[in-house]
Amino acid sequence: MIRQLDLILLIFIVICAIAAINIKDLMSAVIILGAYGFFMCLLWTEMGAVDVAFTEASVGAGIGTVLFIAAINKTSRRSKD
Amino acid sequence: MLEYILAKYNYWIYVVLMMIGLYAMMGKRNLVKKLIGMNIFQTSIILFFVSMGVKKGGATVPILMGDSHGHGEQLIQVADYLNPLPHVLMLTAIVVSIATTGVALATLILIYKRYHTLEEDEILAIRKEASAYKTLGT
Amino acid sequence: MKNWFKWISLIAVIMTGALLIYGTHDMPAWGDPNSPANSHVSPRYILEATKLTATPNIVSAVLADYRSYDTLGESAVIFTASISCLFLLRRIRKEKTSEDK
Incomplete structure (x- = not known):
């Protein structure tokens, strides 16, 4: 448990979350959501939850991003807000 | 006061993350944006939940060292290992959340095939127009 | 019409967040080893899991042995989700082929 590393990772996570919901291009938003998932996985490794961290890295950040990209390829990429 | 902030600031940042997700689910009009907000939430x-299992003061990952058959003579202290119960429950929750996202994206593809847009207000306008046309026709 | 909805949702979100931050006043301090979540069920797992299941990883011992019915339910959820995805996306393909013919 390193408090400074914890705080830096939490700030990165909040920045990624705000960017993911504010970007108009949906593909960029989904890629930033994947980056958010990997920062979350780093934070969990730092908290000692190793099993949760690699489940999140493979399932949440990997398969989730792939599903989102497949759905956006089948639909439209533009967004009004 | 500083001690109080140091003890509680983690919870406040989690609340801020939850607020970002909830705002994206309520305020944004694009359906993919709503899904991204649901993921953040x-x-x-x-x-x-994972942060509830953290113990300060030298606790390590909940994997026991030494003899794997449990016949070792080493003494296990509870304060030396993190709480494994939230990790187990949240392992289940992550997999369930990705299943939810998959079903939601399949529904999204169906919505796009039918209305050719993903904006909520345009979908509502198309539906209103269609229902008005139907009542006019009958 | 578009903007007032966003403002109302922003106000609702801020009120929810203020309520939750008020609720953290009663939470135990972050990382407290003696908090209620750390002192009721999990000491039994930490002390006895390796002896009873011969698995050094406590998380997988609890996931697949103590709470295996929970994992069974989780796999039922994944099965339901995959089957519903299959049915939802199969309808599209049939419509497209009927349009082609």
């Missing part, structure tokens, strides 16, 4: 709740 779920991940913040999972982060809160």
Whole structure:
């Protein structure tokens, strides 16, 4: 448990979350959501939850991003807000 | 006061993450944006639960060292290992959240095939127009 | 019409967040080893899991042995989700082929 590393990772996570919901291009938003998932996985490794961290890295950040990209390829990429 | 902030600021950041997700689910009009907000919401709740199992003061990952058959003579102290119970429950929650996202994306593809847009207000306008046309026709 | 909805949702979100931050006043301090979540069920797992299941990883011992019915339910959820995805996306393909013919 390193408090400074914890705080830096939490700030990165909040920045990624705000960017993911504010970007108009949906593909960029989904890629930033994947980056958010990997920062979350780093934070969990730092908290000692190793099993949760690699489940999140493979399932949440990997398969989730792939599903989102497949759905956006089948639909439209533009967004009004 | 500083001690109080240091003890509680983690919870406040989780609440901020939850607020971002909830705002994206309520205020944004694009359906993919709503899904992204739902993912952020779920991940913040999972982060809160995982952080409940943290023990300060030299606790390590809940994997026991030494003899794997449990016949070792080493003494296990509870304070030396993190709480494994939230990790187990949240392992289940992550997999369930990705299943939810998959079903939601399949529904999204169906909505796009039918209305050719993903904006909520345009879909509502098309539906209103169609229902008005139907009542006019009958 | 578009903007007032966003403002109302922003106000609702801020009120929810203020309520939750007020609720953290009663939470135990972050990382407290003696908090209620750390002192009720999990000491039994930490002390006895390796002896009873011969698995050094406590998380997988609890996931697949103590709470295996929970994992069974989780796999039922994944099965339901995959089957519903299959049915939802199969309808599209049939419509497209009927349009082609």
